[in-house]
Each structure stands twice: as structure tokens, then as C-alpha cells.
């Protein structure tokens with residue numbers, strides 16, 4: 001169904017002060033710079049606006065997806081039918097901290113409230129400026145804090161679940177819940193939440209740390225990334241999850257697939273688990289390249305790679321775990 005109708009746009013606009021766009025190109029909202037348009041796109045600026053928007057959505061059974069900075073996302077060329085929600089305004093921010101003496105170490109624990117739309121980069125600079133340690137594993141992870149939570153973002157130095165104390169979320173009935181991290185079902189690059197749940201904020205548990213030490217860890221993490229990853233090019237980060245044994249990047253590299261190209265989509269010559277958009281790649285180019293890489297890795301190594309990036313939009317031929 002085509003939801004790109006001015007009458008629906010006008011109705012949604014009554015719920016929020018931020019923009020409601022008709023036919024926004026998802027190229028502008030993804031780090032891959034790929035994708036067709038979303039029928040509708042809305043930018044609610046507060047919990048109240050989000051509630052009002054969800055009421056309008058319920059009334060007409062409008063399908064929707066929430067996105068952050070679109071840094072782990074491939075949108076199909078046909079685009080997204082329904083509404084894309086991007087949290088704005090009041091969903092940014094890092095709140096007041098409570099500090100408690102840590103029972104388990106000599107250090108001091110710091111609790112920091114971070115709203116979902118806060119960019120990870122901003123969060124890391126905030127931690128450095130105040131001498132709060134624990135988030136350094138995330139240096140170079142793009143996107144928003146909410147996006148990092150729902151995907152349990154991480155690196156070889158750690159993942160978000162290790163520093164998360166609790167989260168606040170809005171369920172499909174617009175009720176607001178708090179959940180302790182211990183109750184949540186985190187796994188490798190995933191957090192299992194009931195459908196239509198929107199993460200509003202998270203409470204981090206960090207440690208007072210010498211700024212020099214934080215700076216050293218950030219520099220080292222960034223050095224490793226810059227050395228091995230195609231930073232600055234259009235991509236969605238790692239395409240495949242690492243299989244239980246080994247690294248997807250090394251496996252793809254060992255199969256000789258670095259540089260493999262379909263249209264403007266290319267297996268990065270620098271890190272084989274990245275696909276880069278060399279200019280005008282289409283989602284179809286990327287999906288065909290993903291398929292080709294998976295097929296060759298299956299044939300040559302007997303390993304089944306599953307997707308780490310999320311694929312949204314009409315015409316998806318991939319199941320959620322990346323298998324056809």
C-alpha cells in the first residue's frame with residue numbers, strides 16, 4: 001500500500017511540532033547513501049509528541065520503523081512503505097549524574113542518563129571531558145545511543161550491555177517502562193525487545209577515570225580502526241556477523257574477495273567485511289554483492305555468513321538472519 005498521501009502527512013503533522021516529510025530520500029538518512037524514499041518520515045521532539053504520533057499511527061494502522069543515524073542500515077531501492085520515525089529535539093541529551101562509591105573497586109561509580117538520539121560521538125566526548133571511563137570500547141562506533149542499545153553495539157574491547165544499568169522504553173500501547181539491563185536479552189549485536197518497542201533512554205554505569213587514561217584508550221582504539229577500516233567512505237560498517245569461530249573479514253579476505261565489485265558496490269580492499277558505496281551504488285548492487293560473497297564463502301569454506309546490517313524496505317529478499 002502507498003501511504004505517501006498529503007492527507008496522511010497533514011494528519012500526522014497535527015501530532016508533532018517537528019517536520020513530517022512526504023517521500024524523503026533515505027540516501028540522506030543513511031551512512032551508505034543508498035535507498036529509495038520513505039512514504040512518510042516524522043521527527044517527534046518529545047515523549048508527548050511521540051505518544052500523539054503513535055495514536056495517529058494506531059488509528060490508521062500505519063506501518064512504521066524507527067531509525068537512528070542509519071549507520072547500520074541498508075534501505076532497498078524501492079524504499080520504505082509506511083512511516084519512518086527519527087527521534088529529535090528532547091530525545092537528545094546527557095542528563096545529571098549520580099556518583100556512588102563502587103563496592104567492587106577503589107574507583108567511584110558514575111551513573112549517567114543518556115537519551116536515545118544522542119550521537120555516540122557526543123557521548124564519548126562528554127565522557128572524556130568529565131573523566132568517566134567505560135565507554136572507550138565504542139570509539140569510532142557511529143550512530144546514536146539508542147541505535148547502539150538495540151543492536152548491542154560493540155567492538156573487540158567491549159559492548160554496550162556491559163556498561164548499561166537500565167533502559168527506559170515506550171511499548172506499542174504508549175506505556176513507558178524501565179528495564180534493568182539484567183532483565184534484558186542481549187546477545188551478539190542484538191537486543192531482543194517486543195515488536196514496536198522504542199528505546200527512549202539508557203542509564204550508564206561508568207567509573208571515574210583519569211582523563212589521560214581515557215584519552216590513551218580512545219587514541220589506541222581509533223588508531224586500530226583507521227588502520228584497518230575504510231573510515232570516511234560510504235558504508236554501513238561490518239556487513240556480516242562474525243561466525244562463532246573466526247572473523248568474517250578474514251574469511252572473506254582468505255577467499256580472495258577483497259575488491260570484488262558489482263556496479264558501485266565494492267568489497268572494501270581495506271577490510272573485507274565492509275562493503276563500500278563508491279559513488280552511485282544501488283541497494284540492488286549491494287544485495288547482489290552480499291549474495292555473491294555468501295555463495296563463494298559457502299562454496300569455498302562451508303561457512304554460512306549472516307547479515308549484521310539491517311535491511312529495511314520493500315522488495316527484501318533476505319530473511320532477518322541473512323539467509324535467502
Ligand code: EPU
Nearest residue numbers: 155156157228237238240241242247249250253270271272
Ligand atoms: N582481517 C583480515 N582481512 C580483512 C579484515 C580482517 O585478515 O579484510 C583479520 C585482521 O587482521 C584480524 C582479524 O581478521 O586479525 C579480525 O579483524 P578486526 O580486528 O578488524 O575485527 P573484526 O572481527 O573484523 C570486529 C567488529 C567490528 C569492530 C572490530 C574492532 C563484527 C562483525 N565486527 O571486526 O565492528 O569495529 O571488531 O573492534 O563484530 C561493526 O560492528 O560494524 C564493526 C565494524
